[in-house]
Amino acid sequence: MDTSSPSAFVNGALLRRYIGQKVRTVIQVIGSDTGSVVGKSTDDLQIVVRGSSPPNPLTTYLEVIGIAESDNSIRAETWTNFGNSFDPQNFNELCKLANGEFKHMFI
Amino acid sequence: MAVDLTTGAINKMLNGEVASEADMTPVLQVTELKLIQSKRPNQEAINRYKVSLSDGILSQQGMLGTSLNVLVTSGNIQLGSILRVTQFVCNLIQNRRIVIISNLEIIVEKCNIIGGTHVQAGMPNEPGQQLGGGAGYVNTQSNGGYEQQQARRTDLNGGRYGVSANLPQPQVVHNNPDAGRYGVSANLPQPRVVHNTSDAGRYGVPATSPQPQVSQRYGTGSGYPETSPSIRPYGSAIAGYGGSGLEQARAPATTAYSRPVQSAYQPQSPPMYVNRGPVARNEAPPRITPVAALNPYQGRWTIRVRVTCKGELRRFSNPRGEGKLFNFDLLDSDGGEIRVTCFNDVVDKFFDQIVVGNVYLISRGSLRPAQKNYNHLHNDYEIHLDSASTIQQCQDDATIPRYQFHFRNIGDIENMESNSITDLIGIVSSISPTGSIMRKTGTEVQKRALQLKDMSGRSVELTMWGNFCNAEGQKLQNLCDSGVFPVLAVKAGRISEFNGKQVSTIGSSQFFIEPDFPEARELKDWYEREGKNAHFTSISREFIGAGRQEVRKVITQIKDEKLGTSEKPDWITVCATISFMKVENFCYTACPNMNGDRPCSKKVTNNGDGTWRCEKCDKCVDECDYRYILQIQLQDHTGLTWATAFQEAGEEIMGISAKDLYYVKYEHQEEEKFEDIIRSVTFSKYIFKLKIKEETYSDEQRVKATVVRAEKLTYSSDTRFMLEAMDKLRTGDANSLPVKTESSNYRSDAFNSGIGTSGIGETASVDARREFELPAANQVGQYGNQYSSGARPVSGMISCNACGSNGHVSANCPSLMSEPQGEYTQGRYTGGGMPRQHVGGY
Secondary structure, three states: OOOOOOOEEOOOOOHHHHEOOEEEEEEEEEEEEOOEEEEEEOOOOEEEEEOOOOOOOOOOEEEEEEEEEEOOEEEEEEEEEOOOOOOHHHHHHHHHHHHOOOHHHOO | OOOOOOOOHHHHHHOOOOOEOOOOOOEEEEEEEEEEEEOOOOOOOEEEEEEEEEOOOEEEEEEEOHHHHHHHHOOOOOOOOEEEEEEEEEEEEOOEEEEEEEEEEEEEOOOOOOOOOOEEOOOOOOHHHHHHOHHHOOOOOOHHHHHHHHHHHHHHHHHOOHHHHHOOOOOOOOOOOHHHHHHHHOOOOOOOOOOOOHHHHHHOOOOOOOOOHHHHHHHHHHOOOOOOOOOOOOOHHHHOOOOOOHHHHHHHHHHOOHHHHHHHHOOOOOOOOOOOOOOOOOOOOOOEOOHHHOOOOOOOOEEEEEEEEEOOOEEEEEOOEEEEEEEEEEEEOOOOEEEEEEEHHHHHHHOOOOOOOOEEEEEOOEEEEOOOOOOOOOOOEEEEOOOOOEEEEEOOOOOOOOEOOOEOOHHHHOOOOOOOEEEEEEEEEEEOOOEEEEOOOOOEEEEEEEEEEOOOOEEEEEEEEOHHHHHHHHHHHHHHHOOOOOEEEEEEEEEEEOOEEEEEEEEEEEEEEOOOOHHHHHHHHHHHHOHHHOOOEEOEOOOOOOOOOOOEEOHHHHHHOOOOOOOOOEEEEEEEEEEEEOOOOOEEEEOOOEEOOEEOOOEEEEOOOOOEEEOOOOEEEOOOEEEEEEEEEEEOOOOEEEEEEEHHHHHHHHOOOHHHHHHHHHHOOOHHHHHHHHHHHOOOEEEEEEEEEEEEEOOEEEEEEEEEEEEEOOHHHHHHHHHHHHHHHHOOOHHHOOOOOOOOHHHHHHHHHOOOOOOOOHHHHHHHHHHHHHHHHHHHHHHHHHHHOOEEEEOOEEEEOOOOOEOOOHHHOOOOOEOOOOOOOHHHHHHHOOOOOOOOOO
16 A cells, blocks of 8 residues: 555645645535636535646535645645535544544554 | 151042042151153153152152242252142042142151151052941951062161161051051051051041141241141141241251151050041032142042133134134132133133133133243143033132232333233323334234333333223323323233333233222322332333334354344344355245235245145145245354345345346346346345344254345445444443444343343343242242242241242232232231231332
8 A cells, every 4th residue: 555645534624734735535516617626625614626637527526635735725636526425424524533533543 | 756747648548538638738758759751742841750758657659749849959858858748639540549749848858768668559449448438448468468568678678778777677557548457457467567656646636637746846936826736727837937947947857856767666555546437528519629739630620710811712723724712811719820721612612601700610621731822820731621621600709819910010020031921010100192003914003102100119111002002091091181190900911122121911911990909009109108209210211213223233243142042033233245145046936825915925836737836825826926035144344144035135135026036047047147136246235134043943953044124235324323333432332332242232131131141240140040030939839828828938048939039928928919808808817827918128
């Protein structure tokens, strides 16, 4: 397994802990422009994802892996459509666990 | 003075003078004790003990009632024990007389055999001889035979029983009946042929009365005055030593014993039986047998009983044809209860005649082992009436209670095994409206629940089914609505383990609303006084949502927790992957004939001409059904197990009907398509609801898992489930997790019900023991209760005859019967020495 560049599971609130680092999150797409997608994080915060070539068309849920630029923006390296049915609450819980009590279990 | 055996008692039994305890309650010694196992098909082996009882001269074969087995296994009765037989019947079985003992008192546990050997009696006398009276008796034994006996006796003395070796050549007396016999014996060359007649001499009473010296001896310990001998000897002797430690009393008895052994065989004063007239038989109209003494070895009996409960007429059909039956429950004045079952013609004969509450004389009929599944009465037998049976209504007898209860308080019920039957009494605090539930068979049934509270400070949910909802349920509802908290006594409710402990009605349950008996009044008073404001802990879990709560487990827990090995199947859910599937014989050919509202579904066989034959329906059909019988292997992170999925579950797993799949494989021979279907299923995750039950296949016990429902795993909801579980784990409530802990949900259930097996701590096994002992003790109580109305000492402790628990005598027992008004007099209880009291502990 490649552990050279781990990406932390984050929701909107956790993003600010990882500014400058690689993160991974899932957003519900609100709208998109050329080179950027605006979405809602699993904890109901707005996140702007910039980067080249987002997939087209976009599904309701979108996973992005990239560098956290600020507490509400990510520069995406990888975009993945997550389909239209996704349980944001479960993901949100996962983020909390992965950055809280069970952090040691995550890279 | 030590115990004297009731000399001559055996003789009287042999000639029919003594037939039951009504004639005498002899003191006898056990000279032989043998375990006999009788096996009936489909039933557990029944252990019985065969005994030889000696009166010092003769010995007699007898059987101990099964309820007395405990006494043997606990060592209270052993070879040499001296007993007073307080309840027995002499029966003629295959020309041998056998004494069936249903109750006894142990006078001395350990003692050397008195009087050397004994002639085994058993062959009854010819009827003619009996009728002939004293004059008819002839000493039929030749001298030669006599000497033989003597020789044998001496052998025994020298070899086995050292005690009697120092006796001056005691002589053998054989089994000819009394009056004439002693006249003859005087002619024998050795007049030392003696009977221990000292009894008769000392007391001046014939041996038909109980020997009072027993009570005298024990009586000193507890301050009860000596009870005078009475013709109705039930238990008066025993009452005396209720308070005294048995151990103490026993010790002197044993040591003192050597003396009477000798003295009994010293030449004695001349026998006093010489001139006795013919034996008088009890000429009273049909002798009433106590219900508790009924057993299969009696030919003729008559019982006087009250009908306490009458079942509905039911019809059945089996391979031998149609039939009908009904049953009713009886109670007699001694508190003995028994169920009667009638079949077919007998139903027509008696069904209308039987009215609940009436008193009848019932005679003849056969005694069968009680079907404990259906019959919860405290009796090992039930009566099957036949065409020769007679039922005769008779005058109401106030000594026969209308109902008999064995109330347990709600706190106790929590620790009782599920499925056991209990009586309970409590205050109805609330009642729910009637709801209806669809049965598996598609029929609808009504259900209604109420909360019952009692002085134990606990409450329990009582579920009424069927007719109870409307009749009794409505009455209770009205009472509750009018602001009354009615007292409800429930006879025969079944304890179930469904959301904690619950009590439900069964077919033979009875409700008594606002009954008028002491327990009810007491309860009412208590509720008015303090109960109203008290806090109650429910032993039933409040009903949450619909249906059974899911118990999530992992696969190894099936084995580790020995699921399925208790009486009821265990229902669990597991999240597992199908790791393997047997693809041959995934289905069977089934009978499509509708049987009621469901298809028959039994296997049909191919006739070879395109038709299929069902053995059960006895019909042929042109086209058969195909039903799944899938053998699959389930695997989760802990291990794997085999499981079987039948039709509905099979469809849920395969996503295609068995018939379609059969056609794919065999009719269209699309092997590839078939494999695709199988492959799409294997290695997928499902949530399986499994029924785990141990079954027996040709004497081999196997735990079988059956898939009742299978649902493709939805990751989202499973994740939620896991998150919830983690949450509970972090908050310390590990119980609800499917992890391998001994204290998980299931385990604790097993603790409560006393079925816990291995790996249980000390407390649990103590609990279990207590649970298991209760029923046995109860049965003893049934027999012992009415006759000895005192404490039955078991290894030095006082135990109650009525409920089997320790620490109080039956006179104080809270579980005692409730009688009709006005009949509850002190007189009946004088045997126990104390009037009935309600002790605070109830």
